[in-house]
Amino acid sequence: MDVQVDQWLFGWDPLPGIVSVWAGRDGRAVVWQRVQDQVVCTRDRFRPWIMATTLADLGHLGADLVPVTAASPDVGLVQYRELDGPTDGYRYLLSARPGYALDRAILQGASRRLGRVVTRLRALDDYYGVGPVEQYLMQTGRVYFRGLEYDDLHRLQFDLETTALDPREGRIFMVAVRDNRGLATILEAPEPEDEPRLISDLCSLIRERDPDVIENHNLHGFDLPFVVERARRLWVPLYLARVGGPPELEQYADSRGKAANGERRMRWSIPGRELIDTLDAVRRYDFSARELPSHGLKAVARHFGLAATDRVELPGAQIYATYRSDPARVRQYALQDVEEVDGLSRRLLGAPFALAGMAPRRYERVASAGPAMGILEPLLVRAYLRAGAALPCEKQPVLAPHAGGATLLFATGIAQQVVKADVASLYPSLMRCYQIGPVCDRLGVLLGILDRLIDLRLLHKAAARTAVPGSLIAGHHDGMQAAMKILINSAYGYMGAPHLALFADQHAADEVTRRGRELLQGVVNALRGRGVALIEADTDGVYVAVPEHWAEREERALVAAIATELPAGIQLEYEGRYQAMFSHEVKNYALLTYDGKLITRGVAFRSRGAVPFAERWLQTALHALLHGDVVGVRAAFLATIAAVRSGTMPLAELAEQVALTKTPEAYAATRARRPEPVYEALLAAGRTTWRAGERIRIYRDADHRWFSLPTGDDASATAAYDTDHYLQNVLMGYATRLRKAFAPDDFAQIVQMDGQLGLFDRPIAQIEPHWIRCGNVELPIP
């Protein structure tokens, strides 16, 4: 059984070192392997295949349609094999060589059956097919990269520098090229007439270095389309393919590409080499991490600590002009770009590399595909094909959107000594624990591989922890565990995608969330039973306040005690502890860590056009509040009012940042119809030129007009400003985020504008915030 599950996960053919595969509908395949750091190219043949629910469209073939026999695999035009499974599934495996003979026969029969001309197999839901490379890999059980580590790959990065973003308006004047075998060079075309030679030199260099992988940031969105268009216009052939396969660059429409302004987004493919766009990797990373302010190369490199200390910063529009005056600077800039791409690749492509060792797909597709349809489903299809079992073809009704995770708010106010506990990998754990898989998955492949993935991931996680940080072996295990995490986390979402997934089962998906809500409620009840103060619970985690004399040991013991009451396979984990928490609304709260750091979560605390003085007050106030220091909150508020009223607050403190999106011309066109404060501010400050995308700071002057803050280093510049606006609108706007911490009367007093005590007011020092208190709790450990 384990052997079978491992084959489901990793394929079965042992062929080592595959670094690229090309296959065509004609049944030819080419495999490139890296063996002892040499590239070996092997030609192969396969029978193109497709799954069908019926043979009805092939009746016209007569004797050319034959059942498959082991003795004569190439007899007849089209062969079929009847698969095990339900009668409404894809129960015939059809194959033919060449594959387009099969397509033609099906289209001809279907046209006759339906009484209209059918030109695309995709339009027929009686058939299920995959691309030629996938067909080849699923049939052979081969996968990429057996026995290779990430550093064994020969990876090359190239980056174009151009005079414009559009290849119809600009040209290439420089290319930076590097690889992980020591190359780092610059190709240049100072004059327009040098560009054809630059392009052919680039091709020669790539062919000569012969990399397995070509990488860049926005490779498919910029560099490839740009160089393709320039080569076309200049009549320069683009020979980038590897020896052994077809020489042409292949182009296909990216399904994500929307028909915006009529143009479809395209992707490219080069036989023998894998094209990796680090922008895809960054997007996938940030999809879950949600921590990157921008997905641009420089910003991401800085975020990951990859940027050189002497990083050359150049606005895109100035690159060519800089090149004319200071070419060395642009050379350094371009080389730093490709260095950063390499760094990003090493940081982010470990998981796709490991996934390519499991899924029957090209590495470049694994790296850009979604995990559910792009990886999980091919694994399932390969398993069914291997077993000779029919794929399900159920017309599933799309049910009303089902209830998701539970969100429960128990208390608002201030809590001290807070513990967060959460269930590890909630949905996959529930699937495994209660064996909730798609009913149509008769072989139990999804639950089988989920089971194995969860166990294997723990092993790889442990191995990564004990390995030397940064070592080859640590990287290997980390890539594996990250790859497995991606697959594990996509299992639930896959089941719940009725119109997309072959093995979808919405009832099963609903059952998982129902169990999730039930489990969370169970954890909540258990905590309540122990007497701790519940604050909020969301899907898989709970915040509670515990007795203030507890140490971390007691907290952990509490979570462990609750955990033992849960079903086997469901792990409740102690996620962390906090000095204090301000619970504002569901999913909106502030936490104070034990090292004094403030963490804010939720839309209420994420300010948009952050105004520095108010932003700082809110931080100070939250700090004070979380320490229970109401006097401190009030004092900071009064000090802020005084500072604003003094009229001497630096403009930099009052200004909000806004981005200019319209050019001066664009604004001139709409100004009469709809004046906008931002541009009025610019014009009022005497500026007539700016560029779209520029960020400026604006403030409101004493006459209620908006002004832009002169750019420059004078952070202490002052001018008359609209005191009332900054107090009543801005400061009070920020202050309302604290109102749930107090009784209404007390809150009104704390944010009162003047310092006078009202008739019924009590001294601030006597005001208590709205405490969320934990009563006496019996220690969970002796």
Next chain:
DNA sequence: CATAACCGGGG
């Protein structure tokens, strides 16, 4: 003022 459509990146 509300809602819909669009964008995210690259020189």
Next chain:
DNA sequence: GTGTACGGTTATG
């Protein structure tokens, strides 16, 4: 051959 999302703009009624 391929299927994201989500928060922030900008266009449109």
